[in-house]
Amino acid sequence: MQSTTTTVRRQLSCLEKMMYLLGRGARTRSQSTTSPAAAPQYTLAIARQVPRSFPNAITKFAAATSSDTNISLTTTIQQHDAYLKTLRSFVPTVCLPALDDLPDSMFVEDTVVVMGNSAVITHPGHPARRAEVDSIRDFLGNQLGMSVKSMSDYPNAFCDGGDILNTSRHLFVGLSERTNRKSIQVLEEVLQVEVIPVTFQGNALHLKSIVTHVDDSTLLAPIGSLGDDVIKKMQAIEKGYTVIRIPNMLACNVLSVNGGLVAQNMGDEEIRSILKQVAEDRNMIVAFVDCSEIAKADAALTCCSVLLNI
Ligand code: GLY
Numbered sequence: 290m291q292s293t294t295t296t297v298r299r300q301l302s303c304l305e306k307m308m309y310l311l312g313r314g315a316r317t318r319s320q321s322t323t324s325p326a327a328a329p330q331y332t333l334a335i336a337r338q339v340p341r342s343f344p345n346a347i348t349k350f351a352a353a354t355s356s357d358t359n360i361s362l363t364t365t366i367q368q369h370d371a372y373l374k375t376l377r378s379f380v381p382t383v384c385l386p387a388l389d390d391l392p393d394s395m396f397v398e399d400t401v402v403v404m405g406n407s408a409v410i411t412h413p414g415h416p417a418r419r420a421e422v423d424s425i426r427d428f429l430g431n432q433l434g435m436s437v438k439s440m441s442d443y444p445n446a447f448c449d450g451g452d453i454l455n456t457s458r459h460l461f462v463g464l465s466e467r468t469n470r471k472s473i474q475v476l477e478e479v480l481q482v483e484v485i486p487v488t489f490q491g492n493a494l495h496l497k498s499i500v501t502h503v504d505d506s507t508l509l510a511p512i513g514s515l516g517d518d519v520i521k522k523m524q525a526i527e528k529g530y531t532v533i534r535i536p537n538m539l540a541c542n543v544l545s546v547n548g549g550l551v552a553q554n555m556g557d558e559e560i561r562s563i564l565k566q567v568a569e570d571r572n573m574i575v576a577f578v579d580c581s582e583i584a585k586a587d588a589a590l591t592c593c594s595v596l597l598n599i
Contacts, residue, residue: 329598346586414467448472451495463496542589
């Protein structure tokens with residue numbers, strides 16, 4: 290039987306959650322000067338409803354691995370609802386209203402890089418995504434009271450949050466088609482952290498399309514040359530990471546949140562059992578969600594939320 294607290298938490302509306310947070314007030318937090326802070330206990334996740342235009346989302350890489358590229362809006366909404374339900378079992382979650390004219394706007398991860406109470410609103414690498422940042426800036430700055438800076442105020446810097454891998458011990462930034470070196474300077478200056486740049490080439494949109502973290506010493510990366518290359522460029526082994534290799538790149542995108550490991554249901558028993566074991570070995574609870582529709586838009590489950598520890 291579910292506890293009353295859990296049931297009540299799940300039934301809270303987004304507005305009530307915001308009011309709860311505003312009532313607490315956002316705490317200020319001293320910044321680290323060399324590396325990200327110790328593993329955070331997240332207090333809030335931000336997501337965004339699926340826009341009606343989602344079937345027109347940008348896609349480039351998915352077509353290389355699947356012949357089925359037609360996005361079903363109905364299925365996307367069902368999968369997103371299930372994702373939110375799973376996320377809310379690990380962390381209170383605010384789901385912002387849809388931006389119906391911006392097809393990729395549910396991928397909130399790309400719009401901001403957060404470190405404690407500080408946020409850098411990104412200047413997304415694809416021009417069609419730049420209008421997504423206004424409402425996230427308003428929410429974080431004006432409603433949550435976070436310290437917010439805009440990357441667009443710095444000339445020639447662009448970045449998608451999907452290229453930011455914060456393992457708590459290191460902040461890796463993928464240099465992709467969407468993220469450039471100038472953005473690294475901005476992140477270092479504003480967030481006062483050391484950034485480790487990771488160049489990569491291959492059929493992947495973002496660094497986190499290839500590798501994500503389970504905890505501060507465990508990474509998931511795909512079997513094959515792209516995984517080999519990225520792990521080498523990160524100097525992951527030298528930095529003390531155990532790298533679990535998975536026979537599917539999409540399955541390497543997991544969301545580690547407050548002892549939960551949210552993973553993508555690939556319909557593959559071998560991958561499922563690897564991920565179950567990874568979670569069990571670390572006393573984490575694994576939860577699988579279906580992400581077939583967002584995968585057609587080159588996205589994965591981390592794209593759909595931003596985790597805060599304010
Ligand atoms: N469809 C996700 C992106 O291209 O940014």
